Amino acid sequence: MILVFIEHKDCVLNKTSLEAITAAQGIGKDLGLKISAVIPCDKDCALAQEISNYDLEKVIMAKNEKLGIYTPDGYTDAWEQVIKATNPTYVIMAHTYQVRDFAPKLAARFGKEVVGDCIRYRNEDGKLVFTRRIFLGKLDADVIIEGDAPYFVTFQSGAFRGDNAEKGGSANIETMDVEVGEIRMKPEAPFQEAKASIDLTKSAIIVAVGRGIKSQENIEKAQELADALGADLAASRPICDAEWLPIDRQIGSSGQTVAPKVYIALGISGAIQHIVGMKNAGTIIAINKDAEAPIFDIADYGIVGDIFDAMPVLVEEIKKAKS
Amino acid sequence: MKIIVLMKQVANKDAVLRVGNDEKWIDESDIAHQTNESDGYALEEALRMKEAKGEGEVVVCTLGGQSAKTVIKDALARGADRGIHIIVENDQKLSPHQIAKTIADAIRDENADLIFTGLQSDDASYGQTGVILAELLGIPHATIVIDIDRESLNGNLRVKRELESGWYQWFVYQLPALLTIQSGISQIRYASLKGIMAAKRKEIKEVTPTIEDFGAAQQIQKVYMPLKTKQTQMLGDGDVKRGAAELVEKLKTEIRVI
């Protein structure tokens, strides 16, 4: 069988769990395995009913009073017992920050490791081959897992579509009272930082700079381009890490998620954590001196070359076109 | 307070990558290397904690071939007190569990109060070496740490974790603990001339481990350039200035934002 992790906060579903269900259903069909969903919670989880509508054999509510707020120790203990009780072949999860936090620990408890952040899989005569992106998206690696089950696999956000998860089941909801040992970390309540001073989600055009901009002084050149276009300036993480631009200009998994009409990426390589924040832009334009940069995979228009040659010409031509 | 910082040598971010002959990794010959990005932040945070506390020792540890010694030397020049070099050539052939196990065996007797790692390596990108190591050493961990409360340095350590889409959460830990550090936690210092001179006198312990087989390892079968999924219209045909002019034309007539 396959176990699939349902992530939630206060019984509100993390939508990427539906992507994990889709992945598990695909693998289940390929290998002829049944699927159970696992929801750790401190009470009769309000989500269980909703998840039981998917085509699954069972929904397992792993229940313990210590599972109300996520901790790696609590979740690992709970999962350990569910796995021991059910003997799954695969444990499938979405590669969220929470999963990154506890899945490797859980796998290690079983003397295993996680094949993490996969973007797809294929079935070769009953043996699954998983594909991971390595070198910040510049290369793909096909990976197999040696040894006996359970196999732990996580899939990248967007690798499967959550709305493709098949419904139609009326899965049994089963409560499993799990024991949780000492929790060695004390969580405080999650919070959001004070509101960003700029809301890039409303921008029509965004000019975003990456490490290719090279120095703080050069930010001005990108600002000129943004001004000429009537665009807002944004950045990849390293630019905000270096404090060349404030953090509320950061696009990506730990920054803002935007969908402007036009997104111009200047000297940005296109790592997944950046792409998840801007892939829904109407038109994506990338300028990068590396023709193999992963950003070109999602760009509608591309220019291979030096941004410092391109920026002044762009400013000049835009001004001409506008007058 | 003793802090061990794990630092890995990886291919330079701007290096042009070619698939190696066996198609199982990149061709490492002629590749420039650098210290993994988040590991640099992990070191900086360790140094700042030691400074804030006014006492302590920062020990850097790397597992890799001879060339990885540069990572340690650079860290010593920035202010780390000593280094441990676990010498393993072709370490890219090891799975994350093997790396964590080998490091665990090499540092267990150090009994560090804290172990810092980067949150992810920029080459293999397992994102799990630190977490497995914590489990093997039997200590608690926190991943994606973006702040450490200086007020808590003499008691239970209060650390801020980054969650997704702008959310954060503080957790309180008793030591020992392992933290995986996110980039941007603080601004990284440069090595001073004095630091570079002082580094020459600092100890680098070499360890030659026996690598245990690991039956549950993930194994790379093949690496290759990602398949293109989208038709990108390339402009300028190698001539950037012409490309820029063509782009403005598109912005005006097709995309219609000018």
Ligand SMILES: Cc1cc2nc3c(=O)[nH]c(=O)nc-3n(C[C@H](O)[C@H](O)[C@H](O)COP(=O)(O)OP(=O)(O)OC[C@H]3O[C@@H](n4cnc5c(N)ncnc54)[C@H](O)[C@@H]3O)c2cc1C
């Ligand atoms: C948990 C986690 C969360 C993260 N969150 C985010 C996030 O929210 N947002 C984010 O952006 N990243 C995030 N990252 C980091 C991400 O993985 C990448 O490291 C980062 O996006 C890379 O930024 P970059 O493209 O600017 O730099 P690089 O990857 O170094 O790319 C620079 C690019 O510029 C090009 N270039 C250099 N010079 C020139 C020139 N003169 N002309 C043209 N091109 C040039 C190079 O060819 C290269 O492609 C996160 C990582 C992790 C692990």
Ligand SMILES: Nc1ncnc2c1ncn2[C@@H]1O[C@H](COP(=O)(O)O)[C@@H](O)[C@H]1O
């Ligand atoms: N060979 C190594 N030597 C030293 N530290 C390592 C090594 N491999 C991984 N690490 C540490 O573990 C972190 C996560 O790596 P990874 O699990 O490969 O993403 C890195 O940022 C390093 O701090």
